[in-house]
Amino acid sequence: MTRPDQIEGYTFGRATHSPVTLEELDLLERTMQWSDEDERYLKLAREVLANQAEAMVDAWRGVIASQPHLARYSAFPDGRSNAAYSAASKPRFIRWVTDVFTRPRDQAWLDYQQEIGLRHTREKKNRTDQAESAEHIPYRYFLAFVPVILLTTREFLGRKGHSAEDVERMHAAWTKVVLLHMTLWSRPYMGAGDW
């Protein structure tokens, strides 16, 4: 696995202060009934998925690549695939999987979630990699991709011989934590008073 400090554009710990507060984050976790059990099963999921993060990202990108209306957001404006852009962003995508399992959800984490959200919108997309590509990922595709993230991961969780109950509980924790990220990533898409 690439070391964090070797990942181009991975500014965890150096991102701009998020407009979302830690108090708001706490209320989001309560909303989804985040529990100590979830925390334990997220730790177990970490063991299960640690060596599968790149395969997960490859699976997700395979779904994206197979659909022109999704592939265009990582392609050149004329539709040709942009291998340099995809290669540059891939280590950060893989690192996200690791971060889900290993980072405490503190201010630095919160700040970087805002940065990730911004990098999907016209405010910051393409800049990190000086990429020439579509300037904004419509929110509807971002959110509608969540089932792919949830359901493919369920398969990866089942590949290491854990009991059905453990797989289900790991998947419950994964479901919550992915939706938690998605909620924070939605912030740059709308006004503070709407979010």
Add this chain to the structure above:
Amino acid sequence: MTRPDQIEGYTFGRATHSPVTLEELDLLERTMQWSDEDERYLKLAREVLANQAEAMVDAWRGVIASQPHLARYSAFPDGRSNAAYSAASKPRFIRWVTDVFTRPRDQAWLDYQQEIGLRHTREKKNRTDQAESAEHIPYRYFLAFVPVILLTTREFLGRKGHSAEDVERMHAAWTKVVLLHMTLWSRPYMGAGDW
């Protein structure tokens, strides 16, 4: 179950034309890899959940009621619970569960999803029931509640003796279709160019 034409404020078939097109809907379904198998398992889930819709809504509302930062959106502005408002909206919430399983996803369905989204925002919240309550549900709570909808339903799907595999496949279809609704309900929260 209350007949649709007896549900106050249930304007399915009479809602304003949605700004979302059927072509955009099709691309959303492709994004989440909606399949014939999902359609079949959604039909099976319909049989399993048909008599449990009210219990599902009660479970969800129980989670909301237990958290002041969520309960306030169905309460009076001063925080007292608003029984009349909750009672008025409940048959529509139950009807939504039935609609998920029974309605074709056509123009009338699309129009009503936009209406449901709007009724969570300051543009239309409270008006259907002439309710006195907070004027807008922040998007972050709306989205962060999705894991509750997904995970409690998994329990309801498992209560009728189906195989673990059938429960899992029904739950996969449910995951997709809930996120599909959520994606459409997000439309009123942001500008057309962002969504």
